[in-house]
Amino acid sequence: MKRCYYEVLGVEKTATESELKTAFRRLAAKLHPDRNPGDKEAEERFKEVKEAYEVLGDAGSRQRYDQFGHAGVNGQGGGGAGGFNDLGDIFGDIFGDIFGGARGRQARRGADLRYVIELDLEEAVFGVEKEIHFPTRVVCKRCKGSGSDDGKVETCDTCGGHGQVRMQRGIFSMQQACPHCGGSGRRVVNPCSTCDGDGYVEDEKRLSVKIPAGVDTGDRIRLAGEGEAAAGAQPGDLYVEVQVREHEIFQRQGRDLFCEVPIRFSQAALGCELVVPTLDGEAVVKVPPETQTHRLFRLRGKGVTPVRGGGAGDLLCRVVIETPVNLTQAQRDLLHQFESTFGEDASRHSPRESTWVDAAKAFWNRIRPG
Structure with a gap:
C-alpha cells in the first residue's frame, strides 16, 4: 500500500507550496542516486519522494488527492500525465554543479573572455572598426587537444575510471568530477611534448571588431565563438566591453551632449552670436542681451543617436561668463x-x-x- 504523500515528504496537510518545495529539495538532495550509488533502498525512496511532489506540487492534483486519496490521482505520480512542470528546474537548482553524473564526462565548452576597448567619443558616436589582439588558449596543433603524444591513454588512478570522486565536507558527502582526469576517467600515458599534456597552448589572437554607432561606456559586443578554445567542444565567446575616453569639450549623458562655452561679460550684457563646435561641424548660438551665466542653449538633433535606436539627442551649451584678466x-x-x-x-x-x-x-x- 502506498504511503500518504504528505508523510513521504514529512509535512502537514496544511503545508504551503513553499514548505512542500523546501521538503522536496531536502529529501531529494539526501536520496539522489548520485549520492547513494548502488543503494537500492535510497533509489526507491527517491522515486517515492519525486512521485509525492509531482502530485502535491500541482494545485489541481493536490486538491483531487486531498478529496479522493491515491484513487484521485491514479497514474499521475511517477511522471505520468499531469506531472509537475517545475521538477526539471528544481533538480537543476539542486544538482546543477554539485553532482557531475554523466555530465562530468562531457566535453566542456570553452571559457568566455572579456576585452575592454577604449574609444574616443567620436568613434563611439559614429562607429568604427578596430583591430584588437589579446592572449588566449588555443587547442594544441600537435596533439589536437588530446594532450597525448601518441594517443595512448589508461584508466585514471584517482577515480578508477569512473570520472567521479567522492568528497567529504563536514557531514555532507558529495560526488564531483575527478580533478585529475577532468571527469573523463582516463589519463594520458605519454604527454604531448608541445603542451605538456594540457591539450592547449598560449597564443595571441587578432580580430577586427566592428563597433556600431551610438555605443556608450558599459555596452558589450558579443563575438560568438571567439573566446577560449575547447578540444572537441564549442569555443567560448568574446565580450568586447566599451569604455569611452573623457572628451576635452563634450560630456555625454545618454543621447544628449553637454558643453560649456566661455563668454565675456560684455557679450552676455549686449548679446552676441557664438560659433560652437558640434560632433559633425559647427553651429551658431544666438545669445540674447542680459544673458546670465550658466544659461543653457539647446541645439536640437546635435546629440547622439543611441545604438539601440531612437532619434538623435540634443547638444546643450551652457554659457559661462568669464572675468577678464590681463587688463590694460x-x-x-x-x-x-x-x-x-x-x-x-x-x-x-x-x-x-x-x-x-x-x-x-x-x-x-x-x-x-x-
Whole structure:
C-alpha cells in the first residue's frame, strides 16, 4: 500500500507550496542516486519522494488527492500525465554543479573572455572598426587537444575510471568530477611534448571588431565563438566591453551632449552670436542681451543617436561668463567709468544680487534676533 504523500515528504496537510518545495529539495538532495550509488533502498525512496511532489506540487492534483486519496490521482505520480512542470528546474537548482553524473564526462565548452576597448567619443558616436589582439588558449596543433603524444591513454588512478570522486565536507558527502582526469576517467600515458599534456597552448589572437554607432561606456559586443578554445567542444565567446575616453569639450549623458562655452561679460550684457563646435561641424548660438551665466542653449538633433535606436539627442551649451584678466590701463579706466554710471540705484541692474542681499538679511535676523 502506498504511503500518504504528505508523510513521504514529512509535512502537514496544511503545508504551503513553499514548505512542500523546501521538503522536496531536502529529501531529494539526501536520496539522489548520485549520492547513494548502488543503494537500492535510497533509489526507491527517491522515486517515492519525486512521485509525492509531482502530485502535491500541482494545485489541481493536490486538491483531487486531498478529496479522493491515491484513487484521485491514479497514474499521475511517477511522471505520468499531469506531472509537475517545475521538477526539471528544481533538480537543476539542486544538482546543477554539485553532482557531475554523466555530465562530468562531457566535453566542456570553452571559457568566455572579456576585452575592454577604449574609444574616443567620436568613434563611439559614429562607429568604427578596430583591430584588437589579446592572449588566449588555443587547442594544441600537435596533439589536437588530446594532450597525448601518441594517443595512448589508461584508466585514471584517482577515480578508477569512473570520472567521479567522492568528497567529504563536514557531514555532507558529495560526488564531483575527478580533478585529475577532468571527469573523463582516463589519463594520458605519454604527454604531448608541445603542451605538456594540457591539450592547449598560449597564443595571441587578432580580430577586427566592428563597433556600431551610438555605443556608450558599459555596452558589450558579443563575438560568438571567439573566446577560449575547447578540444572537441564549442569555443567560448568574446565580450568586447566599451569604455569611452573623457572628451576635452563634450560630456555625454545618454543621447544628449553637454558643453560649456566661455563668454565675456560684455557679450552676455549686449548679446552676441557664438560659433560652437558640434560632433559633425559647427553651429551658431544666438545669445540674447542680459544673458546670465550658466544659461543653457539647446541645439536640437546635435546629440547622439543611441545604438539601440531612437532619434538623435540634443547638444546643450551652457554659457559661462568669464572675468577678464590681463587688463590694460585703458581697459581698467573704462571699467571704472562704467562702474561709476550705476550710482546708488545699482540694484536694479543686478536682480540676483538684490534678491541675495534680502535673503542674507533675513537669515541674519533669524540667527541674531534683536
